[in-house]
Amino acid sequence: MTSSTFQDTVSQFVLSKEQVQKIVDGLTAELVEGLSTTDPKNITQQPSFITRLPTGKETGLYLAIDMGGTNLRTAAVHLLGDGQVGVTMEKHEITQELKTGTGEAMFDWIAECTSSLLKTVALDMGNAELQMGVTFSFAIQQTAINRGKVLAMGKGFDLSGVMGKDLKDLLEGGFTRKNLPVSVSAIINDTVGTLVSHAYVSPSTKIGVILATGTNAAYIERASEVSKYNGPACDQMILNTEWDAMGKAEYLPQTKYDKEIDAVSLVPGFQEFEKMVSGLYMGELVRLALVDLIEQNAIFESLGGKVPESLKSRLAFKTLFMSTIESDNSIEHTAVDRVFKTSFGIEGLSADDRSRVFELVHTIGKRSAMMTAAACVALLHKANGASVNLDNADEITTIGIDGSVFEKYPHFSHSMMESMIEILGQDRASRIRLELARDGGCIGAALVAMVAHSGGAV
Template sequence: MTISKFQETVNQFVLSKDQVQKIVDGMTEELVENITQQPSFITRLPTGKETGLYLAIDMGGTNLRTAAVHLLGDGQVGVTMEKHEITQELKTGTGEAMFNWIADCLASLLKIVAVDMGNADLHMGVTFSFAIHQTAINHGNVLAMGKGFDLPDVMGKDLKDLLQDSFKRKNLPIVVSAIINDTVGTLVSHAYVSPSTKIGVILATGTNAAYIERVSEVSKYNGPDCDQMILNTEWDAMGKAEYLPQTKYDKEIDAVSLVPGFQEFEKMVSGLYMGELVRLALVDMIEQKAIFEFLEGKVPESLQARLAFKTLFMSTIESENSSEHIAVKRVFKTSFGIEGLTAEDRIRVYDLIHAIGLRSAAMVAAACSALLYKANGRSVSLDDTNEITTIGIDGSVFEKYPHFSLSMMEALANILGKDRATRIRLELARDGGCIGAALVAMVSHHGGAV
């Protein structure tokens, strides 16, 4: 029987067991090569029993969040947080003006929480969503920032020094005790809630992961002796063409990206790109009259723009339980001005979206399996013990995409075997930026970092 053009397209996104295993093996090998990974200098996780008050800032491309994090023990936290927009004037001004502003934002927070520490310093953690060359738990030189920032006098400077100088100018008794990225923060913050957490994952517009590794396996670390360390994998940049099951649509996304051949794994699984895969496949099938035949092979202008089909539309369509798939009709009418979809068109759009969503979940599960194998050997520490391993995952794709967690668990069962997979927990992790930074400041303050 001849396979239709539509089914042929969908089948490209359906992964065989062998294809998934190649991803596991390929990423495990890249983890061994240690090319992208960055040591965090964090050598232990919180137990969930810690108490105390720690400050945190989370600096991204759009906003600065400041937080006072009260560790209450028993995995409980109380958070007082403020959010401040980073203006274009600040982004293109001087470094001194930027860091003075950050200090002012922290001073505002301290007034709200009415902290009275006497002569004691307040310890603070920093989540910094820009490239730095980290040299210690609380030191790192700022590299190119991007995201609209143009602060030449900041480049190459130690982030801790920049912050501490501003605190001195503003008479703030704050000590920078830790600098982390958001993935490390996700792992640490969720470990406080669930001490069995061994992996932290970000799965949103982009993706990354951190896990606990033996220091003997961290080739980029040359500091004091220790047994283990949280390792930032930068797995977004991992993935080689020889084992990634790229379709022609994946290759097209990569070809027109800012840096072709870079972050190929991320381009196949994350929120920025999943919707674009749907759009490219739809455009191809419309032109070949394999879907929306009433358009007679002509692609509407509304579907021609890059990134026009949002991953949010995929979530909306997969959220509907009705076999009529009315959400498909609504999305195309409201967002693209396309009417006249037949019942078969709606089913086909749903099937395409479902296949792309399932592929993302399977590939992320494969990557998580690679981390488990790398950290623990092929036993995954599950053969001789009933120990639970928790993976904390933050991000809109995991949180909001329908059935994503279930799809990941099904993929893990296929990769690890059902018995092993029952000892893996996938849990939503939130606010890793501020809570994670505060917790790492606590860990560092009490000697859990090098």
């Protein structure tokens, strides 16, 4: 009974070839739908107003900030040409108090962090206005290269006085209150930044992906396909897909644990794809499954079906713990003991317990990799014939991927590639490169700020 209950739970996270193909087809359909929809509730396929990738020859000094789900990074970026950059960067944790406070408090804090950076680099340009590129890892409705209205934020943010406001005005309001001569000349999404910055060093890059606390992607689309774009005429456009907000019940293989995560989230029914694959939620899926298994006495039988208080708190089981457990491939899985003793005060696990925890963690991690691969294939299909040519044996397409899950989670890139081979076939998949892209937010923002400020059409 115990074994079958455990296997029944784990099997919910195992995806068949048919389920993966449904994800590819479903996401492809939503990518197409997002190109034309003007429904304000549909935040997908946002035009970035960036119409070309960098050449690698750009030069100059620009400020940048990168606001993500966990940290704010401020940077002075020296573009040196030949794909080379020099970066002075500071990182600041965004506290829960800031995340759920007022917009004014948040943007005053960002201005203080920017002031700290300027002191660090001793940057004194007299009365000259400093140009800044901004990477904003949340949905905005872009109206120009340096303007955009803030849409639903997610990732634990619930700021008052921000929704529907222009991000340039919010940021420059903070800078003005702190007497900083900083002008926002470009606003990009973190995935757009990843795409632009990785293309600076690797010109075959056509897709940028973020896989960290949250997930998102950007790619290059024919402008003629983007019927909702109302800006100046252009041939192509980098789109911020906001694939985190995609995913419909008819094709997403949601378990009861996925549905529970969605139900108790700040915005139920929003970002359902992200809630199945990203770093904020993977550990919570493990915790919910463990709680269920303990209550059924199908794991940790020494607890007698009683769930420890330490495991009852939402988000108590971090995705970092999954990485630690998956890093230990020994038969004994001693890392399981360490995690549960140190973080949850649970000791005396049996060999079966350790093996089962490892299997559960591995299966949930692999599902995330497979679903991310399926989403990448959907983008490759949509871009094929435009910026991507899957049928040209001599053409390599690089996907630049930034984020802690891709960088640090054991075997993640390997699982993604295996899944892409399964979906695309060996020939086509062999033309795809998955590459780690670091610091795309700051460097990408600086690159776009430079071109925008110099008057060139980005």
